Amino acid sequence: MSNATLPRLAITAGEPAGIGPELLIRLAATPLAANFVAIADRHLLQRAADRCGLPVELIDDDSKPVRTRRPGELRIHHLPLDAQEVPGQPDPCNARHVLATLAEAADGCMEGRYAAVVTAPLQKSSINEAGIRFSGHTEFFAERAHAEVVMMLASPELRVALATTHLPLSAVPAAVTRATLERVLRIVHRELQAKFGFAEPRIGVLGLNPHAGEGGHLGREEIDTIVPLLDTLRAEGMQLVGPLPADTAFVPAQRERYDAVLAMYHDQALPVLKSEAFDRTVNLTLGLPFIRTSVDHGTALDLAGTGRGDPSSLIAAARMALDLIQRARGARGDQ
CATH class of the missing domain: 3.40.718.10 (Isopropylmalate Dehydrogenase)
Structure with missing residues (x-):
């Protein structure tokens, strides 16, 4: 990136019992030039790192500018789970936690605390089973931002x-x-x-x-x-x-x-x-007042907990977010 400060990418972990937390850990292990801020439960991500067999340094996010990031370094905006996850078994008790991570990501982007949000997959049925009407990321962000998307x-x-x-x-x-x-x-x-x-x-x-x-x-x-x-x-x-x-x-x-x-x-x-x-496709939400990218696949409950999930789509989503940030900075003439 041309700017000396790394762009802050909010990353949501999606369904706690799905593949998202493990994919997020694998994304953090890459050398991508971004300040990844995971909006998730710290202990959930540590357990995911242990299952993947990857060293990770979880750092409380203080919103300060960052100019370098080592592979495995991940800042955390901690939002606690309501119930500890069981990989492969979504629990509706965590529905409000999942929605809280999305709200923080959207609000943070609109307030300028994050340059973009990248989302891991969530389980819509689990949120609906909690008695919360929910049809997907796209609709949630549109309503939160009062935007047509x-x-x-x-x-x-x-x-x-x-x-x-x-x-x-x-x-x-x-x-x-x-x-x-x-x-x-x-x-x-x-x-x-x-x-x-x-x-x-x-x-x-x-x-x-x-x-x-x-x-x-x-x-x-x-x-x-x-x-x-x-x-x-x-x-x-x-x-x-x-x-x-x-x-x-x-x-x-x-x-x-x-x-x-x-x-x-x-x-x-x-x-x-x-x-x-399939592994290079990214889901974007057009029309929002911020950049949002996502994986193009679901929660892969059968793979959750194995540590063998393929992070290619999440990495592609992060790369596209970075490209869009860079293009926006260039259009504004930012240095």
């Missing part, structure tokens, strides 16, 4: 944003409205400029139906909703390609035409992304 998953080769996220497939057509698509496309366009440095972003937009509706024979959403909106936004100067048939949108010759793709629903595009770059 879009989920994007990105690998070094491909960026995919989602018009709808965690909905049953039967509910998707009604959710793909002109207002929703316009909101999402404007956020994606703005964030591709601000966060990724594309002066004139090119966005490929998938159709909802097979063959993008095939002229109305396989559905009218493209004719009635998607095409009229794309025409309106093109008239404003946006570079939008589509609506594209999803089955051919990701072939190499097509992908050269756009900088990101907007998919209409969760599983329309993400299998392509994850099948070719």
